[in-house]
Amino acid sequence: xxxxxxxxxxxxxxxxxxxxxxxxxxxxxxxxxxxxxxxxxxxxxxxxxxxxxxxxxxxxxxxxxxxxxxxxxxxxxxxxxxxxxxxxxxxxxxxxxxxxxxxxxxxxxxxxx
Amino acid sequence: xxxxxxxxxxxxxxxxxxxxxxxxxxxxxxxxxxxxxxxxxxxxxxxxxxxxxxxxxxxxxxxxxxxxxxxxxxxxxxxxxxxxxxxxxxxxxxxxxxxxxxxxxxxxxxxxxxxx
Numbered sequence: 001x002x003x004x005x006x007x008x009x010x011x012x013x014x015x016x017x018x019x020x021x022x023x024x025x026x027x028x029x030x031x032x033x034x035x036x037x038x039x040x041x042x043x044x045x046x047x048x049x050x051x052x053x054x055x056x057x058x059x060x061x062x063x064x065x066x067x068x069x070x071x072x073x074x075x076x077x078x079x080x081x082x083x084x085x086x087x088x089x090x091x092x093x094x095x096x097x098x099x100x101x102x103x104x105x106x107x108x109x110x111x112x113x
Numbered sequence: 114x115x116x117x118x119x120x121x122x123x124x125x126x127x128x129x130x131x132x133x134x135x136x137x138x139x140x141x142x143x144x145x146x147x148x149x150x151x152x153x154x155x156x157x158x159x160x161x162x163x164x165x166x167x168x169x170x171x172x173x174x175x176x177x178x179x180x181x182x183x184x185x186x187x188x189x190x191x192x193x194x195x196x197x198x199x200x201x202x203x204x205x206x207x208x209x210x211x212x213x214x215x216x217x218x219x220x221x222x223x224x225x226x227x228x229x
Contacts, residue, residue, distance in 0.1 A: 004155070009153075031216075032216065034217065034218065036218075036220075041223075042222060042223070043117075043203055043220040043221055043222045043223050044156075044203065044205075044218075044220040045220070046217055046218060046219065046220075049216075049217045089155060089156070091155075091156075091218075093216065101146075101158060101218075103148075103155035103156040103157075104155050105153065105154050105155040106155060
């Protein structure tokens, strides 16, 4: 059974630092991995999607990497800003099938001004 | 292009009452999903649909029902509300739109449901 873990559950860093959020999964047979951002009381916003054949994706200050063999993905945030404060969730899908999407419980990120 | 919309935003139900959570998407996505999110937890899949007329159970379907009569709409029905169904409910859709990768999920703003 696929399990997705995000450690730490919470992280606080000063503004301007580069930081890495971690996501690990137990079954390497994935179709894709997606990183989301969730602001308090809001829905999820897709940040990056990595297909199983890809190693990384970049969008602005964000870079997500995928290492299927080790069951790990990282989300790198460069030059963090207070506006980056949110909960970040990763989700993996086993196939294109919608029934096999498993979410981690998220990392709550706080950027101190 | 409104994306995924959900109504209502908030609702309080008494035990045993019924209600329908509405979800609509205007991206012509074939896949639609219902999730619940409990405090401090990730999302758990309740039901999903791969197209109009086709639905299937996810990880936590008990106590819920869905229908998909059109591509755009995917309502979630709670028949006999129980306190364990207190949660935030998110609807999502995925497919190919705007040339972006398929199966990237787009979420609605959520419905916060309390059952007392």
